[in-house]
Amino acid sequence: MNEHNLLSVAFPKLDEIQISQLAGCTHAQPKLFRDGQTLFAVGERNMNFFVVKSGEVEIVDYSGDERKTIAIHRPGEFTGDISHLTGLPAVVSGIARGDCEVYEITGDALRQVLNQCPAISDIILQAFIARRQLLRESPNFTGLRVIGSRYSPDTFRVRDFLSKNRILFTWVDVENDPNVDRLLRQFGVTESDTPVVACGAMLLLRNPSNRQLADAIGIRQPLDDLVYDLVVVGAGPAGLAAAVYGASEGLRTAVLEQTAPGGQAGSSMRIENYLGFPTGLTGSELAGRAILQANKFGARLSVPTLVNRLAFENAYTLVRLDGGETVTAKCLLIATGADYRRLGVAGADRFEGTGVYYAATLAEAHLCQGSQVVVVGGGNSAGQAAVFLSGHAHSVLIVIRGDDLYKSMSSYLVQRIEQTPNIELLCNTTIRQMNGNGHLASVDIVHSKTGEEQTVETPGVFSFIGADPRTSWLPPEIERDGKGFVRTGADLARSPYWTSGRHPLLLETSRPGVFAAGDVRSGSVKRVASAVGEGAMAVQFVHEHLRHM
Ligand SMILES: Cc1cc2nc3c(=O)[nH]c(=O)nc-3n(C[C@H](O)[C@H](O)[C@H](O)COP(=O)(O)OP(=O)(O)OC[C@H]3O[C@@H](n4cnc5c(N)ncnc54)[C@H](O)[C@@H]3O)c2cc1C
Numbered sequence: 001m002n003e004h005n006l007l008s009v010a011f012p013k014l015d016e017i018q019i020s021q022l023a024g025c026t027h028a029q030p031k032l033f034r035d036g037q038t039l040f041a042v043g044e045r046n047m048n049f050f051v052v053k054s055g056e057v058e059i060v061d062y063s064g065d066e067r068k069t070i071a072i073h074r075p076g077e078f079t080g081d082i083s084h085l086t087g088l089p090a091v092v093s094g095i096a097r098g099d100c101e102v103y104e105i106t107g108d109a110l111r112q113v114l115n116q117c118p119a120i121s122d123i124i125l126q127a128f129i130a131r132r133q134l135l136r137e138s139p140n141f142t143g144l145r146v147i148g149s150r151y152s153p154d155t156f157r158v159r160d161f162l163s164k165n166r167i168l169f170t171w172v173d174v175e176n177d178p179n180v181d182r183l184l185r186q187f188g189v190t191e192s193d194t195p196v197v198a199c200g201a202m203l204l205l206r207n208p209s210n211r212q213l214a215d216a217i218g219i220r221q222p223l224d225d226l227v228y229d230l231v232v233v234g235a236g237p238a239g240l241a242a243a244v245y246g247a248s249e250g251l252r253t254a255v256l257e258q259t260a261p262g263g264q265a266g267s268s269m270r271i272e273n274y275l276g277f278p279t280g281l282t283g284s285e286l287a288g289r290a291i292l293q294a295n296k297f298g299a300r301l302s303v304p305t306l307v308n309r310l311a312f313e314n315a316y317t318l319v320r321l322d323g324g325e326t327v328t329a330k331c332l333l334i335a336t337g338a339d340y341r342r343l344g345v346a347g348a349d350r351f352e353g354t355g356v357y358y359a360a361t362l363a364e365a366h367l368c369q370g371s372q373v374v375v376v377g378g379g380n381s382a383g384q385a386a387v388f389l390s391g392h393a394h395s396v397l398i399v400i401r402g403d404d405l406y407k408s409m410s411s412y413l414v415q416r417i418e419q420t421p422n423i424e425l426l427c428n429t430t431i432r433q434m435n436g437n438g439h440l441a442s443v444d445i446v447h448s449k450t451g452e453e454q455t456v457e458t459p460g461v462f463s464f465i466g467a468d469p470r471t472s473w474l475p476p477e478i479e480r481d482g483k484g485f486v487r488t489g490a491d492l493a494r495s496p497y498w499t500s501g502r503h504p505l506l507l508e509t510s511r512p513g514v515f516a517a518g519d520v521r522s523g524s525v526k527r528v529a530s531a532v533g534e535g536a537m538a539v540q541f542v543h544e545h546l547r548h549m
Pocket residue numbers: 233234235236237238239256257258259260261262263264265266267268270271272273274305306307308335336337338339359360380381384470473517518519520525526527528529531
C-alpha cells in the first residue's frame with residue numbers, strides 16, 4: 001500500500017448513518033470536552049474510544065524531546081489504535097482542540113461492535129492497523145528509548161524483547177549515536193548503567209529483566225482468577241490459532257507465552273509457503289494480525305509468562321507459572337514448539353547476542369550492516385536468513401556440513417541463493433572456533449575433507465542447525481518419544497497415565513484433556529501452516545473433551 005492509500009485507510013471519516021449505528025449499539029451519548037481537556041492519556045490502559053461529532057481532537061506524542069502532533073481528528077473521525085484490542089497502554093494522548101463534542105465508547109462496548117457489526121468493524125480495524133504501521137515507520141515517533149551498546153548482550157536482549165513484542169522504541173547506540181552524551185546526562189546515568197530504558201523525559205529502568213521491563217511498560221496482562229476452558233502454553237502459530245478458534249467459539253481461553261507471541265515463525269522475515277499470501281509475509285506481520293484476532297474474540301494473552309510445571313487435580317490441570325502463580329484449566333494445549341540448537345563451537349557462548357544469533361530479523365541485520373556474515377545450516381530457515389541478510393550485509397557465507405544444499409533446502413530457496421551474487425556457499429565445512437574480544441571479530445572454519453583452515457572476519461554468525469522440543473518442563477504423565485517430542489493419539493490408550501474409558505483423540509496426549517499441537521508434537525510437520533492447522537483442530541477436540549467432563 002502506498003503512503004497516500006495508507007493515510008486514507010488510517011484516517012477514514014464515518015458517515016452519519018455509521019455514526020448513529022455506532023452510537024446506537026453502544027448507547028453512547030454526546031459528551032463535551034473543553035479546549036485542552038484530555039480525552040485519554042499516554043500510558044492509559046483500556047482507554048475509551050471517541051468519535052468526533054464536532055470540533056477537533058489532537059493526537060499528541062510526548063515520547064521524544066519535544067511535544068509532537070501526530071494527527072488531528074475532525075468530525076466523523078475517531079481516535080484509537082490497536083491498543084484497544086491488545087489491552088496495552090496508549091502510546092499517545094488525545095487532547096481537545098477547541099471545545100469539542102464526541103461520542104465516548106468504552107473498550108468493552110467497542111469490542112462488541114467489532115464482533116457484531118462487520119461493516120464498521122472493518123473500517124475501524126483497518127484504521128487501527130494502518131495507524132500502528134504509520135507510527136512504526138515514522139522517523140519522528142520516538143516511543144521508548146533504549147540506550148545501550150551494540151556490543152552488550154543485555155542491550156541486545158532488551159531490544160529483541162521489545163521488537164518481538166512489537167513495542168515501538170528507538171535504539172540509541174552508545175557506540176555511535178551523536179546524542180548519547182546529552183541523553184545520558186539528561187537521565188542522570190553513565191555508560192556503565194546501560195542499557196537503560198526511558199520514556200519521554202523519564203528514566204524507567206536500568207538493565208531490566210524482561211519481566212521487569214514488561215511490568216514497567218504495562219504489557220503484562222493480569223490473569224483472571226477463574227477456571228479457563230482452555231489454557232494454551234506457547235503463542236507460536238499453533239498456540240495463536242488455538243486462541244483464535246477457542247475464543248471465537250466461546251471458550252474461556254488464556255494463552256501463556258514466555259517471550260513474545262509469534263514463536264519461531266516470528267523470527268522469519270519472509271514466509272512464502274503460507275496459503276493465501278503469494279508474495280509472502282513476515283512472521284511478525286502474521287503474529288501481529290493473529291494477536292489482534294485473538295484479542296478481538298476475547299482470548300487473554302499473558303506475556304512474558306513462563307510455565308514451568310504442571311500438576312493434575314481431579315479432572316483439572318494446574319498450570320504453575322514462574323512467578324509462583326497457578327492457572328487452572330479444564331483443557332490444556334501444549335504448543336511450546338522447538339528451540340534452535342546452540343552452536344557447539346568453542347567460544348560460541350561468549351558471543352550470544354554480541355555476534356552469535358539464532359534469528360535473522362531487522363534487529364540483528366542492523367548490527368551487521370555492510371559486513372560479511374556467516375549463516376550456519378542447510379535447512380529452509382538458514383536459506384531464508386541468508387537471502388534476507390544478503391540485503392543488509394556486504395556478503396553472506398553459508399556454511400554447511402554436507403555437500404549439497406538441494407538435499408536439505410526447498411529448491412525455490414536454493415535457486416534464489418544461487419541467483420544472489422553476494423551469497424557464497426561453503427560445503428563440507430564447519431566452524432572450529434570463534435574469536436573476539438567482547439564481541440565477535442572472526443571465526444575459524446575448516447574443510448572436513450581437505451582439513452584446510454581459513455579465518456573469516458565477521459561480526460555475525462547466524463545459526464540454524466535444527467531444533468529440540470521445548471518439553472523439559474512437562475511431568476512424566478505426558479509421554480514423549482525418544483527425542484522428547486510429545487506423543488499424541490489413539491496408541492496412548494495403553495499408557496499407564498491414560499485414565500479415561502474412551503480412546504485418546506487425535507491430538508490428545510497420555511493425559512485426558514491435555515492436547516499438543518505444532519512443532520512440539522511427535523510426528524508433526526514443522527511448518528507454519530501445519531502448526532496453525534493443528535492449533536485449530538485441537539479446539540475441536542477440546543469441545544469434545546468438555547462435552548464428556
Ligand atoms: C527462522 C525461521 C524461519 C521459518 N520459516 C518458515 C517458513 O517460511 N515456512 C514454514 O512453513 N515454516 C517456517 N519455519 C518453521 C515454523 O516457524 C514452525 O514450524 C512454527 O513456528 C511452529 O509453530 P509452533 O506454534 O508449533 O511452535 P513455535 O513457533 O516454536 O512457538 C512456540 C512458542 O512457545 C513458547 N514457549 C515455549 N516454552 C514455553 C513455556 N514453558 N512457557 C510459555 N511459553 C513457552 C515459545 O516462546 C514460543 O513462542 C521457520 C522457522 C524459523 C526458525
